[in-house]
Amino acid sequence: MSEPILMKGNEAVAEAAIAAGCRYFFGYPITPQSEVLEQLARRLPEVGGAYVQAESEVSAINMVFGAASAGARVMTASSSPGISLMQEGISYIASAQLPAVLVNIMRGAPGLGGIHPSQADYFQSVKGGGHGDYRLVVLAPSSVQELIDHTVLAFELAEKYRTPVMVFGDAMMGQMMEPVVLPDTEPYPVHRPWATTGMKGGRGPNIVHTLYLPADKLEQHCQRLFAKYAEIERNEQRSVQYLTEDADIVVVAFGIMSRVARAAVEMAREHGIRAGLFRPVTLWPFPAAALREAASQARLVMAAEISMGQMVEDVRLAIQGRVPVTLFNRIGLVPNPDEIFERIRKEAREVQLVNG
Amino acid sequence: MAKGYQRPSTLLDRPWHFCPGCNHGIAHRLVAEVVEEMGMVEKTVGVGSVGCGVFAYEYFNFDGIGPSHGRAPAVATGVKRVLPDHLVFTYQGDGDLAAIGTTEMVHSAVRGENITVIFVNNTLYGMTGGQMAPTTLTGQVTTTSPRGRGREQGFPFRVSEMLATLEGAAYVTRVALFNPAQVVRAKKAIRKAFEVQMQGLGFSLVEVLSACPTNWGLAPLEALKFVEEKMLPTYPLGEFKVPEGVKA
Numbered sequence: 054m055s056e057p058i059l060m061k062g063n064e065a066v067a068e069a070a071i072a073a074g075c076r077y078f079f080g081y082p083i084t085p086q087s088e089v090l091e092q093l094a095r096r097l098p099e100v101g102g103a104y105v106q107a108e109s110e111v112s113a114i115n116m117v118f119g120a121a122s123a124g125a126r127v128m129t130a131s132s133s134p135g136i137s138l139m140q141e142g143i144s145y146i147a148s149a150q151l152p153a154v155l156v157n158i159m160r161g162a163p164g165l166g167g168i169h170p171s172q173a174d175y176f177q178s179v180k181g182g183g184h185g186d187y188r189l190v191v192l193a194p195s196s197v198q199e200l201i202d203h204t205v206l207a208f209e210l211a212e213k214y215r216t217p218v219m220v221f222g223d224a225m226m227g228q229m230m231e232p233v234v235l236p237d238t239e240p241y242p243v244h245r246p247w248a249t250t251g252m253k254g255g256r257g258p259n260i261v262h263t264l265y266l267p268a269d270k271l272e273q274h275c276q277r278l279f280a281k282y283a284e285i286e287r288n289e290q291r292s293v294q295y296l297t298e299d300a301d302i303v304v305v306a307f308g309i310m311s312r313v314a315r316a317a318v319e320m321a322r323e324h325g326i327r328a329g330l331f332r333p334v335t336l337w338p339f340p341a342a343a344l345r346e347a348a349s350q351a352r353l354v355m356a357a358e359i360s361m362g363q364m365v366e367d368v369r370l371a372i373q374g375r376v377p378v379t380l381f382n383r384i385g386l387v388p389n390p391d392e393i394f395e396r397i398r399k400e401a402r403e404v405q406l407v408n409g
Numbered sequence: 410m411a412k413g414y415q416r417p418s419t420l421l422d423r424p425w426h427f428c429p430g431c432n433h434g435i436a437h438r439l440v441a442e443v444v445e446e447m448g449m450v451e452k453t454v455g456v457g458s459v460g461c462g463v464f465a466y467e468y469f470n471f472d473g474i475g476p477s478h479g480r481a482p483a484v485a486t487g488v489k490r491v492l493p494d495h496l497v498f499t500y501q502g503d504g505d506l507a508a509i510g511t512t513e514m515v516h517s518a519v520r521g522e523n524i525t526v527i528f529v530n531n532t533l534y535g536m537t538g539g540q541m542a543p544t545t546l547t548g549q550v551t552t553t554s555p556r557g558r559g560r561e562q563g564f565p566f567r568v569s570e571m572l573a574t575l576e577g578a579a580y581v582t583r584v585a586l587f588n589p590a591q592v593v594r595a596k597k598a599i600r601k602a603f604e605v606q607m608q609g610l611g612f613s614l615v616e617v618l619s620a621c622p623t624n625w626g627l628a629p630l631e632a633l634k635f636v637e638e639k640m641l642p643t644y645p646l647g648e649f650k651v652p653e654g655v656k657a
Binding site (some may be wrong): 077079103105107109111113114115116117118119120121122123124125127141142145232249250251252253257258259260261262264265 | 450452453454456457463466469471472473474475476477480481483484485486487488490491492495512513516519520568626
């Protein structure tokens with residue numbers, strides 16, 4: 054392992070991509086993501102790759118489509134409004150079964166919204182976004198180190214399952230600096246006999262496409278895709294638990310919010326409230342069974358997120374009505390731990406875990 | 410030398426889905442012949458489009474990609490950056506290229522991307538049933554300009570003339586297919602465009618005026634006459650940009 058260095062989240066994503074063997078990046082500037090672009094514009098030519106600043110996010114995601122088709126490990130990064138523009142391309146990439154990594158350094162929305170931290174693109178990426186039946190693997194790191202680790206993991210999952218993988222950051226994680234260690238392991242191998250690289254060696258034409266005009270062919274295609282998604286659901290659910298074994302109140306939070314929630318859980322414990330934290334690391338596939346198990350003793354489950362309440366729907370589906378599921382949420386900022394703690398204390402009173 | 414039509418090895422032996430009298434089959438064949446004659450079959454990636462060119466990869470006997478509507482030049486950019494020594498071209502109609510794909514087409518040229526665009530202009534959206542396109546002639550009746558394209562529907566989009574103003578565009582030409590001499594000229598233009606690309610000189614585009622008898626409501630021979638008599642005044646043939654050192 055290399056020595057710890059201090060690094061900004063966005064730059065860390067760029068360096069992690071290079072460490073993972075990514076040599077091609079296509080993107081468009083947008084706050085608070087632009088340092089990913091700037092870092093790769095500097096670095097990719099140094100390592101024998103190519104960086105193209107596209108004229109829009111629409112073009113960027115289609116350049117990703119082309120580079121992935123041609124056999125390259127490739128990435129793009131943007132922030133919420135830009136990710137919206139990529140949705141058509143993501144549907145095509147998923148259908149064509151192309152490995153690609155997409156990073157969303159989420160900002161305030163809807164519309165132009167703001168440039169504050171946000172988690173309000175959960176529905177867009179976890180539930181769909183583009184047209185048609187497809188799934189996007191979504192990873193939710195909670196620190197600059199995890200931005201690195203999950204970017205590397207994203208390339209591995211994309212390659213292994215021939216599917217696009219999204220890494221969720223937010224304006225705070227993208228901009229903040231933390232000590233990190235860059236990986237020095239060998240990148241996951243690229244093996245793409247299906248890629249459109251020219252018919253060398255006398256093989257027939259390789260075709261990358263997404264059109265299935267006969268109805269039965271389209272149905273078979275969707276069934277193949279969903280057999281793969283079922284395998285991902287079986288193999289790739291990830292979550293982290295903290296003090297959930299005896300928890301009366303289980304807080305569920307991902308990304309930057311999970312760090313604040315953890316501090317709030319500790320405050321609650323200091324006040325005699327048995328609180329715990331369940332942190333989904335994969336948002337799709339959502340670790341529903343692990344959450345259900347973690348909350349099996351709980352009297353109340355509280356989703357905490359920086360949106361008007363999106364992940365809370367998956368929490369409710371996982372809990373299946375066994376205990377009340379409530380929502381703590383803020384918009385445009387990362388709350389302080391004491392805000393979440395106060396809410397935990399209030400909920401604890403209501404479910405009569407503590408007196409007045 | 411063998412006389413008459415022979416199928417190049419770069420074209421698969423299957424019947425076209427095109428309407429009788431459509432020029433797409435000729436345009437496909439010319440591209441396939443040039444790829445074969447340049448000995449590039451193992452180093453060619455063709456990028457199709459959405460519209461009547463959507464099945465290009467079903468006909469070409471080399472690697473192919475089916476992109477989303479209008480984005481072919483962006484997809485080709487991604488391919489070319491990864492495989493810079495390959496021949497990478499797009500095959501797009503005027504609906505795909507001159508409307509929804511204007512941005513991708515213009516900015517590939519702005520960047521001087523080393524790709525070739527084969528741009529088939531038949532003045533309307535063929536696959537969806539003959540709707541007006543930006544390239545529709547003034548006064549031309551289509552299913553969405555039923556009284557003829559008038560002032561309110563704007564003016565014909567001269568893509569080649571516009572692209573020729575860009576520094577990154579190395580070779581821009583307009584050809585037609587309405588008689589055998591024009592077909593021969595069109596093939597030479599495609600060859601020149603591909604050579605310009607392989608020399609790394611920048612973006613190249615060959616605009617091919619093409620007949621659409623079905624949506625024009627004309628017999629095949631009348632449709633060829635329409636290209637010559639009605640399209641040429643708006644879309645004159647010729648080379649609009651030729652790189653220095655390359656014979657005009």
